[in-house]
């Protein structure tokens with residue numbers, strides 16, 4: 481179903497993509513010049529891979545909704561996108577999801593090799609940290625705020641978030657999770673970084689604790705909705721449109737919302753979490769700006 485706000489979300493994503501891709505491209509050029517051989521080329525390949533830029537768009541939407549106006553916030557959005565990019569490079573490796581197609585192109589280990597792609601993933605983490613630090617300095621944020629931003633990003637990227645969720649996901653291979661187990665996986669591997677993007681936008685703009693709590697709750701709901709929608713797209717989409725191998729979850733008998741509930745109920749669950757997210761912002765009287773169209777896009781997107 482295409483929502484009335486879809487066009488608005490596409491425009492917001494496009495704006496974030498323009499702003500962040502410029503930085504990613506410059507960074508890729510510097511790194512390819514600095515790191516010799518295939519490793520530098522592979523780092524640039526990963527950094528320039530064309531994603532939807534949902535996390536940067538959410539970060540910038542939250543930042544602007546909370547009154548932030550500094551263009552250097554683009555660097556924070558870039559840092560979050562780099563952590564996401566590293567996770568995709570590693571997720572596609574033979575020891576994890578073992579995939580050959582990502583963002584419409586060969587995965588990094590297929591284009592280069594497994595050793596190079598593994599190193600790319602590890603190397604992107606400090607690259608993200610440096611981007612975050614540089615952006616915070618350019619924005620003249622105080623040290624406590626910088627600490628909060630770093631903690632938010634790297635806690636979400638670590639064992640209490642993305643790595644932990646992926647770990648649980650890998651451990652569950654070959655057995656079916658129940659809904660509560662699967663929700664924990666989804667909240668960790670996908671929801672945590674999405675939540676962090678929203679909260680980082682709020683922190684950088686100097687939002688109050690009440691607003692940050694509302695942003696965190698909103699992020700948590702859309703983060704879960706994002707992965708549920710991803711489960712639906714894997715079952716219903718095509719590899720050409722998704723830019724990654726479709727239908728894989730069923731082939732490897734992975735636990736998903738679609739496997740547990742079927743396509744229609746999974747779609748309804750995603751929509752329910754999206755509506756709950758929007759309601760949380762309304763209840764906290766947060767003027768949402770572009771966060772609402774982005775939340776709706778997350779559950780109505782086709783890729």
Ligand code: GRG
Nearest residue numbers: 531532534567568570571643646647669670710
């Ligand atoms: C060491 C156990 C361990 C883990 C390492 C690899 C990893 C950390 C985590 C994997 C996290 C992951 C890839 C989760 C899936 C998230 C997801 C739905 C990605 C797709 O996001 P989109 O649709 O992609 O925003 P684009 O390409 O548009 O950016």
